[in-house]
Every structure is written in structure tokens, then in C-alpha cells.
Amino acid sequence: MKSSDVRVPKIEMDDIETVNDNSFTEENCAIVTGAASGIGRATAIALAANGLTVVGTDVDTNGLREMKQKATELDLDGSVETVQADLTVDDELREIVKTANSSGQIKYLANIAGLQHIDPIDEFPPEKFDLMYQVMVRAPFYLSQLVIPHIAESDTGKGCIGNMSSVHGHYVTSDKVGYNTSKFAIRGLTQSIAAEGNGDIRSFSISTGYVSTPLVVDQIPDTAKSRDITEQEVVEDVMLGQSRNTDMMDPIDVGNLFVIGFSDLASHLNGGDLLFDGGMTSTYQL
Numbered sequence: 001m002k003s004s005d006v007r008v009p010k011i012e013m014d015d016i017e018t019v020n021d022n023s024f025t026e027e028n029c030a031i032v033t034g035a036a037s038g039i040g041r042a043t044a045i046a047l048a049a050n051g052l053t054v055v056g057t058d059v060d061t062n063g064l065r066e067m068k069q070k071a072t073e074l075d076l077d078g079s080v081e082t083v084q085a086d087l088t089v090d091d092e093l094r095e096i097v098k099t100a101n102s103s104g105q106i107k108y109l110a111n112i113a114g115l116q117h118i119d120p121i122d123e124f125p126p127e128k129f130d131l132m133y134q135v136m137v138r139a140p141f142y143l144s145q146l147v148i149p150h151i152a153e154s155d156t157g158k159g160c161i162g163n164m165s166s167v168h169g170h171y172v173t174s175d176k177v178g179y180n181t182s183k184f185a186i187r188g189l190t191q192s193i194a195a196e197g198n199g200d201i202r203s204f205s206i207s208t209g210y211v212s213t214p215l216v217v218d219q220i221p222d223t224a225k226s227r228d229i230t231e232q233e234v235v236e237d238v239m240l241g242q243s244r245n246t247d248m249m250d251p252i253d254v255g256n257l258f259v260i261g262f263s264d265l266a267s268h269l270n271g272g273d274l275l276f277d278g279g280m281t282s283t284y285q286l
């Protein structure tokens with residue numbers, strides 16, 4: 001796969017998995033963070049296509065508008081609402097949950113928003129490290145704290161929180177200390193929710209290799225510069241070099257994993273991690 005081949009694909013109805021699940025109704029609500037772009041956008045659309053009321057949130061207003069337009073264009077069974085919010089601001093996190101609670105019975109939370117920064121440890125800006133931790137660990141924790149009572153009070157008392165980790169939540173590459181530590185941490189949050197959820201409130205994480213989203217496309221030039229290699233080498237060696245699959249996942253492939261993880265098909269997925277890494281962490285080349 002060449003660097004010029006890495007682009008963000010469009011979502012078509014045929015790409016979306018639908019699951020027959022009694023809880024996938026318009027009365028029930030799923031909150032999705034990072035819904036303006038990439039994996040979050042695809043997940044919001046996939047969950048609404050499965051009949052849920054989705055509250056998609058992001059700091060990026062234009063991206064949220066585009067996501068909503070796409071949902072309208074696809075004429076989904078469920079509906080999509082948007083809340084513009086910055087995940088580093090607690091008042092805004094409370095506002096997301098308030099909106100979701102007035103839109104339906106909160107049953108699901110997909111913590112997806114994230115960001116990347118490339119620098120070696122000795123040059124990594126501490127304030128960037130804090131920001132990454134706030135968006136990718138603290139906000140998922142605080143949103144979970146806010147939604148758990150709503151799930152517990154819902155008709156069945158059951159629900160699920162899905163968290164976006166990464167192959168970098170299992171093993172790491174250099175120059176990504178903020179990302180690596182956050183992705184390990186969110187797996188700890190996932191297992192903590194499962195430990196306290198008594199089987200009624202489940203949690204799972206998803207760990208993928210590289211997915212063609214703006215987060216990946218945008219880091220190619222920085223990685224090339226920090227490692228003094230070409231952009232082509234970044235894609236072929238750094239991103240896919242350890243993977244047995246030679247292509248990247250599409251965002252909707254990950255959205256479909258959230259659908260399955262939230263559904264009864266995954267009723268025993270609790271604290272576990274869906275490692276979809278194309279063989280990256282389990283094989284090596286001689």
C-alpha cells in the first residue's frame with residue numbers, strides 16, 4: 001500500500017452490519033465521542049443504522065454537521081443528534097449526558113475521540129501529554145461515571161461501554177509516549193467498568209492496527225520527519241511492516257465492531273479486548 005493510497009473512504013449502506021437486537025430501538029440512546037470524523041463518525045452512523053438514537057459529540061462543529069448530513073442521506077432507521085463539546089471541559093461532558101438523557105434511555109457509550117502527537121520522550125511537550133490523557137482517559141472515565149447510573153435505572157438495567165484502544169494499548173512504537181500510555185490506560189478503565197458492572201453493565205475495548213482516518217493520514221508527514229524516512233516508508237514499514245494484512249481497516253469496519261460489541265452477540269464480552277491488528281502483535285518476520 002502506497003502513501004498516496006491512504007485516504008478516508010466514504011461510508012455506504014452496504015458496508016454497515018445490522019444486528020437483530022431487542023435493545024437496538026429508537027427509545028434507547030448511544031453516546032458516541034469523536035463523532036465528527038473517522039472511526040467515531042462511522043460508529044455513530046452504524047449505531048443509528050441499527051435503529052438506535054445516537055448522540056454524537058465532538059469539538060468539531062463542521063465535522064458533526066457532515067456526519068449528520070451523511071446520516072440523513074443514508075436514511076437510517078435510527079436518528080442522530082449532535083452536541084458540540086470539548087472533552088477537556090467537565091461542564092460540557094455533563095451537557096452531553098444531559099442531552100442524551102432527554103433524547104432517550106441511555107444504554108451505550110462509545111468513547112472514541114482521540115488525538116496523536118509524534119515526538120521522542122525527551123522532547124514530548126508535557127502539556128500535550130496531559131491533553132491526550134484528558135481526552136483519551138479522563139473524559140472516558142468521567143463520561144462512564146455519569147452514564148452508569150442512567151444505564152442502571154433503564155428498563156433492563158443493562159448496557160455497555162465500549163472504549164477505543166489501539167494496537168498501541170498492547171505494544172508500542174517510538175515517539176508516541178502520550179498515545180501509548182493513554183491506550184494502555186483505557187484498557188484498565190474498561191476492565192474496571194467490567195469489574196463493577198456485575199454482568200449488567202458490560203465494557204469492552206477495541207484495539208486495531210492502522211485505520212484510514214484523518215488521524216493516520218495526518219501523522220504520515222510528521223513520522224517521516226521524526227524518523228528521517230520517506231512517507232512511503234512510513235506506510236509500508238512503520239504502519240504496515242509488522243502486519244500480515246497489507247491494507248488498513250476502513251473506519252466502518254471498526255464501527256461495525258462497536259455494533260457487535262454492544263449487541264447480545266457479545267453478551268460475554270466483558271472487560272475483554274477486540275484485537276483486530278492484522279497479526280501485528282502475534283507474529284513477527286525473520
Ligand code: NAD
Binds near residue numbers: 057060167208213
Ligand atoms: P480522527 O482524527 O479522525 O477523529 C478523532 C476525533 O476526536 C476528531 O473528530 C476530533 O475532533 C475529536 N477530538 C479530539 N480532541 C477532542 C476534544 N478535546 N474534545 C472533543 N473531541 C475531540 O481519528 P480516528 O482515527 O477516527 O481516531 C478515533 C479513535 O481511534 C482515537 O481514540 C484513536 O486513538 C483510535 N485509533 C485510531 C486508529 C487509526 O489507525 N486511525 C487505530 C487505533 C485506534
